[in-house]
Amino acid sequence: MTDEFLTMGLQNDRYLKALRLIDQFESEIEAILIDVGRQMIDEQPDLFGQNPNSRVKTARSPRSGLAFSRVHYSMSGPKSADSNQNLNVHLYWMPPTEYNRTDIDGALRAFGYKIKNTDQSIDDKVAEQTRDGDWPLETSDNPYDSNIVFYQHVSSAAEIESTADTLVSHFSELGDAYAID
Numbered sequence: 418m419t420d421e422f423l424t425m426g427l428q429n430d431r432y433l434k435a436l437r438l439i440d441q442f443e444s445e446i447e448a449i450l451i452d453v454g455r456q457m458i459d460e461q462p463d464l465f466g467q468n469p470n471s472r473v474k475t476a477r478s479p480r481s482g483l484a485f486s487r488v489h490y491s492m493s494g495p496k497s498a499d500s501n502q503n504l505n506v507h508l509y510w511m512p513p514t515e516y517n518r519t520d521i522d523g524a525l526r527a528f529g530y531k532i533k534n535t536d537q538s539i540d541d542k543v544a545e546q547t548r549d550g551d552w553p554l555e556t557s558d559n560p561y562d563s564n565i566v567f568y569q570h571v572s573s574a575a576e577i578e579s580t581a582d583t584l585v586s587h588f589s590e591l592g593d594a595y596a597i598d
Contacts, residue, residue, distance in 0.1 A: 443475045443486060446508055450488045453581045454506040457530065460589035463496035464596055465504075481560050483510040483524055489533070496596040503533040506584070508571075509560070516557040521570060528580050529568025530588065531559055532595050540565040543594050552587055 426432040451473065458465045475486040487507035492499075508528045513521035532540070544556040544565050559566045567587060569580040 446486045447473050447475060447488070449577060449581065450486060450506045450508065453530075453584060454488050454490050454504060456581075456585045457504060457506065457588040457592070458490060460585060461592040461596070463494050464492050464502075464592065465490060465494045465497070469493065482515070483512065485509045492532070492595070498536070498539075498595060498597050499534060501534040502595065504530060504588075505533050506530045509566075509568075511560060515560050516555070518555075518570070526571050527555075527557075527566065527568040528571045528577060528584075529554070529566050530584055531564045531566045533562060533564055535564060535595055537563065539594050543567075543591050546591055546594075547587065550590075553583055554587060 451471070454471065458469060469490045469492070471491075472489045473487070474489075475484075477484045479485055485507060487505055487509075490504040490506075492502040492504060507530065508526060511525045511527055513519065513523075513525045516525055516527065518525050544567075547554055547556055547567060554567045554569055557566050557568065567584070569576070569583065571577050571580055
């Protein structure tokens with residue numbers, strides 16, 4: 418670190434402005450994730466109880482990965498297969514190698530969802546239907562636990578918006594696989 422670097426951080430409150438920018442960015446990402454999660458719940462309401470519990474978390478230095486923002490919704494509706502299941506809508510910043518993405522230069526920004534604590538065979542079935550259905554989503558093993566992640570790499574607000582629509586449609590069409598017959 419140089420004196421010039423420290424001086425630049427102090428001048429014009431640049432350090433404080435950077436902190437505010439980070440807080441604003443994280444708040445806006447969290448709002449998007451909450452909105453997408455609510456839309457997904459509206460598509461499969463029987464998987465969720467009335468006003469499902471939600472938990473929002475953002476971390477800049479998690480155990481694995483680079484950073485993340487996510488929201489969990491408990492799946493305790495009348496058709497939920499397991500009361501421990503959670504819908505997780507997220508934006509993960511990951512090393513591309515974690516997702517076998519050699520085409521990404523820099524951090525992979527995986528905007529997607531997963532169903533935590535679900536049966537692996539159900540995840541496998543939905544992943545196969547995703548590939549067979551020609552969805553513009555990628556699938557990958559989850560770096561945080563044993564579930565499959567359905568995601569798209571995003572680089573702009575427009576891509577986030579487009580991917581959000583795709584995630585909601587995907588869950589609308591294939592999410593009933595997570596329900597009790």
